[in-house]
Amino acid sequence: MNTALRIEEVRLTPILIADPPLLNVQGVHQPYTPRLIIEVVTAEGVVGLGETYGDAKFLEPARALAAALPGRSVTDVNGLYRLAAEVCGRPDGAALGGDVGGLRGTLSADKLLLSVLSGFEVALLDAQGRTLGVPVHALLGGKVRDRVDYSAYLFYRWAEHPGADTPRDDWGAALDPAGIVAQARRFTERYGFGSIKLKGGVFEPDQEIAAIRALAGAFPGMPLRLDPNGGWSVETSVRVAHELRDVLEYLEDPASGTDGMAAVAARAEGVPLATNMCVTTVQEIPEAFARGAVQVVLSDHHYWGGLRRTVELAAVCRTFGVGLSMHSNTHLGISLAAMTHVASVVPNLDYACDTHYPWQSEDVITAPHVFEGGALTVSDAPGLGVELDREALAALHKRWVEDDGRMRDRDDVAAMRVAHPDWEQPVMPRW
């Protein structure tokens, strides 16, 4: 092995980042949410960066994998999967909350491991690119576009989190159609986004239909999306599709599971159904595609095991004529750089990608990404093209260290209980 490519050390830094009070079908985002920053250091001192979920259940396998990597090559990306199977063990099913489900569908042990792996895969690719002097997109076959379009990601939200010592911002509340339209105006004016998604599943469907109608009125011709995270019955989903069939670019995860999505798709009157819940693993693809349950897969390299696996998912979608775009969960600039690189190499990127990035007021990179015309320019610098801000990282890690344990695992249900003590895990379908 080329010594320059040998992994010498892996550093893991769990952090807590400020997050606004964004509402969804489960509850509300916590004031602070955990992320894990991964640094893969080569024998020559090159540092590759990765980022993934930071909850305790992700940290345990991440530590096992980090300990096993020194001595291996940063080019050995395909070997990560076998290595993880060997060293990470099987996560405790009870710890997963798997039967409860959530915003990403059921969380299985395999899905958890792939989410851990994804952060390491990105860090290996970054280290490899920096060492070899080529951008990550070149390691994935080369970009086919110079800019990647993102979408405005609107949320119903409170003006502020309950309680003292919670992060504040100046976005204000958005709890009705007018508030959503105002939020959309700020998004489009500031960032130039050319499509708009509303996170739904928060209010009665009629209220969310009214919000989409208000957006359609305020932004004529703008592609619009609505995502209630599987919160509706088939009948409700069909009704919403019918009501909004003239303005929706797609309807995202209206109902739960392949059965639910297939039943909606059959009666959706041409409104494509997108998903990041029904199809989140390779195993779910054959039945969902065969039954026409989804028309757009919202890939997420954190779910699918990294950037190479995302490229493969894109090939599967292309082969079967299923659309492709990208999902986002709360993330920082390392993950956004990774998303942008992989989005740049996929020929069939059919829709603008989701990102929570504009909601994040903190970051661990020295030069946060700037959206222009709703897009990011694909970096041609070696690796991902972002640099770690060590002071910021240390401060966010300090917050994690000093946390009393309440924020170290993201739990939107528990966060909602702070304001509404009687809030219960919603039973799906909620409407």
Add this chain to the structure above:
Amino acid sequence: MNTALRIEEVRLTPILIADPPLLNVQGVHQPYTPRLIIEVVTAEGVVGLGETYGDAKFLEPARALAAALPGRSVTDVNGLYRLAAEVCGRPDGAALGGDVGGLRGTLSADKLLLSVLSGFEVALLDAQGRTLGVPVHALLGGKVRDRVDYSAYLFYRWAEHPGADTPRDDWGAALDPAGIVAQARRFTERYGFGSIKLKGGVFEPDQEIAAIRALAGAFPGMPLRLDPNGGWSVETSVRVAHELRDVLEYLEDPASGTDGMAAVAARAEGVPLATNMCVTTVQEIPEAFARGAVQVVLSDHHYWGGLRRTVELAAVCRTFGVGLSMHSNTHLGISLAAMTHVASVVPNLDYACDTHYPWQSEDVITAPHVFEGGALTVSDAPGLGVELDREALAALHKRWVEDDGRMRDRDDVAAMRVAHPDWEQPVMPRW
């Protein structure tokens, strides 16, 4: 762009290589068969090697692509597809012999372009790997195995080609079960192959059944395969599957097209059907998979547009639980190196790969590959790990230049007419 990665020049060298009188459903291999050697030269003088089909209909688009590449980066592999669409034009349908079909199924304009592209893609990857100091497998995510298994590829054959000035070898004729068993012994003793494939479609099915039975008797437990290149009716195919169900690892392309293969598969009594004819493009996958027409796809990077596309095909097969192995047409050591690299990175390589390589007495690399224990060791040298033998290349090119035109396009039907003037293009199914 990093100057070291800039393409300065592309050299194309059509050659004619000696080929034994191997029989198939169409006729017989010519004494010499055309190949094209591609050299991609970077600004710093690094040379990346590629190899593909060399018939006239492949040379024309290859020349257009070669002329368009200087100034681009060797990392821009994904950009090849759009570039080819722009500069190569649409090949003349009549020149393709597309409606005639042949050993690789119908040859469409798209398939021809992908075959041309594949040679360039491999040359770019080789140049990239040499420049960056990493093996091609690392550029594809890293090998998951150190050795790649190949299979003995038996052919019915004459002792020699008719006519003077044709290449000779010492393999002797193989025209009956005893001859096939003798050929298999030499293959397994010399190369250690652990599985055996017989090219069929040459004689009455009962004679080929007898040959497989003889192999099963001589090599108990050895995985056996039979490939008549679509030469049989559904009824004949079902009968052969029934007769050989206890010894066949798979039956390859017994019948033609998705309809034929699906009909056979439904009655094949558990014998998997493999293909390099029914499924040779992305467009053919959905229907063939949905109907269960094929259980093993024999990928070929020359068909599918290169090594990255082969990795994607593997992911599609893995997703749908369809087996994967590799097909081979007559090829030299550059293509065998490329096959070995991509085979090393694919987790789901379910069967030993095909290769014609042992039949080739000539090569354009300085150190021909050596099978040990039926396998090749995956090279960790930068790029493909093979070096061009310029003297050999010049000699084989001289043969192409001096050819009177009869050998520059491979035509197994015409080659058969030299010995049997009344031979006609067989009408399928032949039996």
